[in-house]
Amino acid sequence: xxxxxxxxxxxxxxxxxxxxxxxxxxxxxxxxxxxxxxxxxxxxxxxxxxxxxxxxxxxxxxxxxxxxxxxxxxxxxxxxxxxxxxxxxxxxxxxxxxxxxxxxxxxxxxxxxxxxxxxxxxxxxxxxxxxxxxxxxxxxxxxxxxxxxxxxxxxxxxxxxxxxxxxxxxxxxxxxxxxxxxxxxxxxxxxxxxxxxxxxxxxxxxxxxxxxxxxxxxxxxxxxxxxxxxxxx
Ligand SMILES: C[S@@+](CC[C@H](N)C(=O)[O-])C[C@H]1O[C@@H](n2cnc3c(N)ncnc32)[C@H](O)[C@@H]1O
Numbered sequence: 001x002x003x004x005x006x007x008x009x010x011x012x013x014x015x016x017x018x019x020x021x022x023x024x025x026x027x028x029x030x031x032x033x034x035x036x037x038x039x040x041x042x043x044x045x046x047x048x049x050x051x052x053x054x055x056x057x058x059x060x061x062x063x064x065x066x067x068x069x070x071x072x073x074x075x076x077x078x079x080x081x082x083x084x085x086x087x088x089x090x091x092x093x094x095x096x097x098x099x100x101x102x103x104x105x106x107x108x109x110x111x112x113x114x115x116x117x118x119x120x121x122x123x124x125x126x127x128x129x130x131x132x133x134x135x136x137x138x139x140x141x142x143x144x145x146x147x148x149x150x151x152x153x154x155x156x157x158x159x160x161x162x163x164x165x166x167x168x169x170x171x172x173x174x175x176x177x178x179x180x181x182x183x184x185x186x187x188x189x190x191x192x193x194x195x196x197x198x199x200x201x202x203x204x205x206x207x208x209x210x211x212x213x214x215x216x217x218x219x220x221x222x223x224x225x226x227x228x229x230x231x232x233x
Pocket of ligand 1: 008009010025053055056057058059077078082102103104105119121122125126
């Protein structure tokens with residue numbers, strides 16, 4: 001295993017699939033609609049600083065930049081191959097996004113450096129401990145009152161979605177996806193200290209149910225309040 005491959009699950013499950021990542025996700029994960037929902041949820045205002053966690057090929061970061069050109073947008077990912085694709089895409093679009101390599105469990109950014117953390121299809125790549133660490137890091141790098149908006153696999157909406165989700169679980173790991181299958185993602189967000197955690201959108205896809213989850217870093221030192229987590233319908 002090369003150093004480039006250490007310590008993370010690749011975007012499409014296997015590195016050889018990386019060049020096909022964008023078309024695969026567009027075909028199977030309703031990517032346009034999901035990212036439209038995320039960009040609308042984040043409602044980024046001029047001058048705000050935005051981090052796309054696990055940015056992959058940069059699609060979400062670039063959508064945010066398109067929606068709000070004066071925002072200061074960064075994207076972080078563990079995979080240099082994905083980051084090269086992201087940089088090339090940004091070049092083609094003539095958009096300026098600061099892509100960096102790093103692990104979401106130990107972000108190379110100062111406390112309170114961002115107004116928004118956004119993320120698409122990323123957290124299910126992480127083992128339970130790493131997932132908790134990544135949520136704590138997202139919390140740390142947000143300003144008080146800053147917002148987290150993520151889209152990821154949630155509890156499958158019905159037996160068909162549960163069967164379809166087995167494909168993702170096999171590819172990205174049963175341990176990594178257990179909390180998602182059990183509908184515990186919003187609860188994990190709340191455990192990191194976020195409040196106002198809610199599932200604002202759900203999408204049925206050929207690989208299961210995607211959820212858009214939003215949450216706020218409380219102003220001051222309010223403790224997390226799990227009672228704010230909205231139950232799945
Ligand atoms: C399924 S892709 C999602 C890419 C993009 N956010 C999207 O919506 O298409 C998951 C990404 O997470 C990255 N990744 C996996 N583990 C990571 C970690 N611990 N820290 C940072 N990035 C990681 C992978 O390299 C991959 O690019």
